[in-house]
Amino acid sequence: MIDFHTHILPNLDDGARSIEEAHNLLKEAEKAGFDSVVYTPHFIEEYYETNVKEREVWLETFSRKFYDLDNIKTYLGSEIFLTNNIMNLLENAKASTINNTSYVLFELPMESEPEDLYEILYQLKKNKVVPILAHPERYPYIQKEPDIIYELIQEGVYMQSDYGSVIGENGNRAKRIINKMLENNLVHFLGTNAHRENTIYKKIPQILEILNGYIGEEKLYELTTKNPDLALHNKKINIREPIEIKLTLKEKVLMFFNR
Numbered sequence: 001m002i003d004f005h006t007h008i009l010p011n012l013d014d015g016a017r018s019i020e021e022a023h024n025l026l027k028e029a030e031k032a033g034f035d036s037v038v039y040t041p042h043f044i045e046e047y048y049e050t051n052v053k054e055r056e057v058w059l060e061t062f063s064r065k066f067y068d069l070d071n072i073k074t075y076l077g078s079e080i081f082l083t084n085n086i087m088n089l090l091e092n093a094k095a096s097t098i099n100n101t102s103y104v105l106f107e108l109p110m111e112s113e114p115e116d117l118y119e120i121l122y123q124l125k126k127n128k129v130v131p132i133l134a135h136p137e138r139y140p141y142i143q144k145e146p147d148i149i150y151e152l153i154q155e156g157v158y159m160q161s162d163y164g165s166v167i168g169e170n171g172n173r174a175k176r177i178i179n180k181m182l183e184n185n186l187v188h189f190l191g192t193n194a195h196r197e198n199t200i201y202k203k204i205p206q207i208l209e210i211l212n213g214y215i216g217e218e219k220l221y222e223l224t225t226k227n228p229d230l231a232l233h234n235k236k237i238n239i240r241e242p243i244e245i246k247l248t249l250k251e252k253v254l255m256f257f258n259r
């Protein structure tokens, strides 16, 4: 299994706070069954701006320190807060793509959908950059109008959901949406989005069991291993036919009132 979204590289963002915590997180990841981890520190303009070169130095330093973790492979990426400057960030080696491939993990603001979202996606497409949206199930405006997910997939965006959402760690609404997404072939990658030790990794066995019961072994393999592996090697991912989410009136009401 490949953990596609983590904040383990220490002191670069709000993730791991020390080398020791990063080390413990990797040990936990290995114990939870991951053989690979993608480091995706935040890249938020004017806030978290460690550039590619600096991140590579950190990666090398930590890889040498964690000599006892030979069995876990690590890759570099970033989680880019979407900006209309994104191509500039990539071209000038500020933000990283996933393992130097064409795939880019991005996040959106929590409060509202950016007005120029589709324009930015067009820019990426024009430059052959393949966008992956981090945890779509967690944005309140997507929870209220989840058909955005289907529309974005039609625009060539892949979806990465957080393992924790499956058990309600990101609220009831996110849990409901991720269930719908799984049911409708709208998830392509899973990631822990791990920031702290003693949190999500301990719950992975329980979450995998739930997911296995819900979507079955084959689909689960695609989201945890096959698709992340294809992306890490810059190969094309053939997705399953996505189905639009149609909320019933009762579900819509719940989305408004039940966090």
Ligand SMILES: [Fe+2]
Pocket (backbone or CB within 6 Å): 005, 007, 079, 134, 193
């Ligand atoms: Fe994240």
